[in-house]
Amino acid sequence: xxxxxRNLDQLQRWMQTVISWPGGVEAGIDSEAAQSEIPLESSxxxxxxxxxxxxxxxxxxxxxxxxxxxxxLECLSEEYSALVSAxxxxxxxxxxxxYLQEYxxxxxxxxxxxxxxxxxxxxxxxxxxxxxxxxxxxxIEVATLERVYSEVFDGPGIExxxxxxxxxxxxxxxxxxxxxxxxxxxxxRLMQFQFPVHEFIxxxxxxxSPQIPExxxxxxxxTRRNYVVRxxxxxxxxxxxxxxxxxxxxxxxxxxxxxxxxLMEPEELGTKLHKWFKHWTTAAFFxxxxxx
Amino acid sequence: xxxxxxGHENLGLGVGLRTxxxxxxxxxxxxxxxxxIISENFMDSAGRPxxxxxxxxxxxxxxxxxxxxxxxxxxxxxxxxxxxxxxxxESINARWISDHVCWTGVAGRNTHDLLPIPYNExxxxxxxxxxxxxxxxxxxxxxxxxxxxxxxxxxxxxxESEFVCRMAEEADCGLLLDVNNVYVSSVNxxxxxxxxxxxxxxxxxVQCHLAGHTNCGTHLIDTxxxxxxxxxxxxxxxxxxxxxxxxxxxxxxxxxxxFPVVHEEVLKARKYMDENLPVRDQxxxxxxxxxxxxxxxxxxxxxxxxxxx
Numbered sequence: 001x002x003x004x005x006r007n008l009d010q011l012q013r014w015m016q017t018v019i020s021w022p023g024g025v026e027a028g029i030d031s032e033a034a035q036s037e038i039p040l041e042s043s044x045x046x047x048x049x050x051x052x053x054x055x056x057x058x059x060x061x062x063x064x065x066x067x068x069x070x071x072x073l074e075c076l077s078e079e080y081s082a083l084v085s086a087x088x089x090x091x092x093x094x095x096x097x098x099y100l101q102e103y104x105x106x107x108x109x110x111x112x113x114x115x116x117x118x119x120x121x122x123x124x125x126x127x128x129x130x131x132x133x134x135x136x137x138x139x140i141e142v143a144t145l146e147r148v149y150s151e152v153f154d155g156p157g158i159e160x161x162x163x164x165x166x167x168x169x170x171x172x173x174x175x176x177x178x179x180x181x182x183x184x185x186x187x188x189r190l191m192q193f194q195f196p197v198h199e200f201i202x203x204x205x206x207x208x209s210p211q212i213p214e215x216x217x218x219x220x221x222x223t224r225r226n227y228v229v230r231x232x233x234x235x236x237x238x239x240x241x242x243x244x245x246x247x248x249x250x251x252x253x254x255x256x257x258x259x260x261x262x263l264m265e266p267e268e269l270g271t272k273l274h275k276w277f278k279h280w281t282t283a284a285f286f287x288x289x290x291x292x
Numbered sequence: 293x294x295x296x297x298x299g300h301e302n303l304g305l306g307v308g309l310r311t312x313x314x315x316x317x318x319x320x321x322x323x324x325x326x327x328x329i330i331s332e333n334f335m336d337s338a339g340r341p342x343x344x345x346x347x348x349x350x351x352x353x354x355x356x357x358x359x360x361x362x363x364x365x366x367x368x369x370x371x372x373x374x375x376x377x378x379x380x381x382e383s384i385n386a387r388w389i390s391d392h393v394c395w396t397g398v399a400g401r402n403t404h405d406l407l408p409i410p411y412n413e414x415x416x417x418x419x420x421x422x423x424x425x426x427x428x429x430x431x432x433x434x435x436x437x438x439x440x441x442x443x444x445x446x447x448x449x450x451x452e453s454e455f456v457c458r459m460a461e462e463a464d465c466g467l468l469l470d471v472n473n474v475y476v477s478s479v480n481x482x483x484x485x486x487x488x489x490x491x492x493x494x495x496x497x498v499q500c501h502l503a504g505h506t507n508c509g510t511h512l513i514d515t516x517x518x519x520x521x522x523x524x525x526x527x528x529x530x531x532x533x534x535x536x537x538x539x540x541x542x543x544x545x546x547x548x549x550x551f552p553v554v555h556e557e558v559l560k561a562r563k564y565m566d567e568n569l570p571v572r573d574q575x576x577x578x579x580x581x582x583x584x585x586x587x588x589x590x591x592x593x594x595x596x597x598x599x600x601x
Contacts, residue, residue: 008366008418009398011445011447012365012395012398012407013398013399016398016399019403019407048445048446048447049443049445050445052511053482055480055510055511059510060442060511063443063511064443067589068405071404071405072404074595075595078595078597079597104400104401105401105402105403106397106401106402107402108360108370108373108402109360110595111333111596113404149598150597150598152598153599153600154337154338154339154341154598155338157339205600224339227599228340228600228601229599229600229601231600231601
């Protein structure tokens, strides 16, 4: 095959395979995937890539191969800094290598690079641990919350929206409230964890090296105000009520679900509801109401 | 006859917009001539990055610089990406849109690296055809940058400078001449960087890039992590003499210092714009790193971390 007539597509597929091969350039050249594009012994690499007076063709390919994982690992480490702290750099690097092979980067933006990392960790959870909570579950939860933070931070928000006002809420007659449905803010997320991962992440982001926390059921309401992600701990009762409202149930049905849950005494519920709705409105968890 | 810079304005001395400097820029409104953004960091943003960009675009001229166009790839062009690029350019009144003479991935993948192509007639035809399509979609000339590269192909039948010149003429596009990249590649591939600069059609150069790099002993890596070294300034001076001045920008992407330090670095360019200045001695030293593989990552690598309270 003459130099110029070698198919560019073949060459690119071959090069991409070789530089992203986890075992290095020589192993990449020997791989079936690379061989199917350009059959080649690594000793023959100079027929594709020229050498310089100071570097062999193998060393020159190695620059791209080293950079491939280093660059992507750097980006993943920035997004999942708490996970790096929890796992340790070595383990995080090893998991990242596997992740990048299983979920090849395909997007034009690095924001999407780590999108599947929590899912990847879940898929690779050791089977023996399925029925008990342990360190692996903690890691999955840390990754999940860090990814949610990224999505809320740069996703649609409410900064340009007209927020609910007291006037609007006051215009709803008491007898109308049970039929009212609430529209949640697009940046609102409701999460439940088995560990207080939010505290762990905050400590890491402040530059500390926190211990792995004890198991503790943790419900979080996450939103974004003034372009900064905010998270607050909510009770299980609040979580249940908010989740029903998020599902589209009207206020009356959502409260009924909560009342039937045994999470609160009826008299306590009555005193809490007004306070909760007032706070949730102020915090802009909701951005609109509709009367059915 | 072509107008200088393809008719684009000489914006002066600009700085690459990076998130670590957001607060400083908004608070101090520094006297910077213009900013360049990494397009992909803002195309889909509905959060603080986009909000900050809009405020900065109100005050400063903005140029969009992409890293994922993959103009040299054999994959189909990503039309959704191009549409978003155009929409962003219109919304922030971007003065022009640039990317690199490279490919970033194939078979649906993106390596997020600027990978080299062989320079020959076939690849030239391939690129020219794709540049024309992109320009039709964007409804404006595309400005393409010479990349830093670390290998060359046996399949090449012409030099990079010849390829870039012919590409620009045949596709009728503009050039972003990165003089640091010229220097890095000239050391890695043992060619004369002065001849490279002299060969470039001056009137097609719309913009210039400056940056620091890492000397790994046997090769240089374009790390964007420090000051511009004297040989690169000398190439800048030559470029300036040939073009009579184009929008010039400093890229600093790793170990990023406070904004005033970055700004001060690009302002050094003023010294080299005086054509009466003698070309400086090229014997200035740069540090050589002893274990480059652990630290030297060719750019781009830019991820925006979420802010959480």
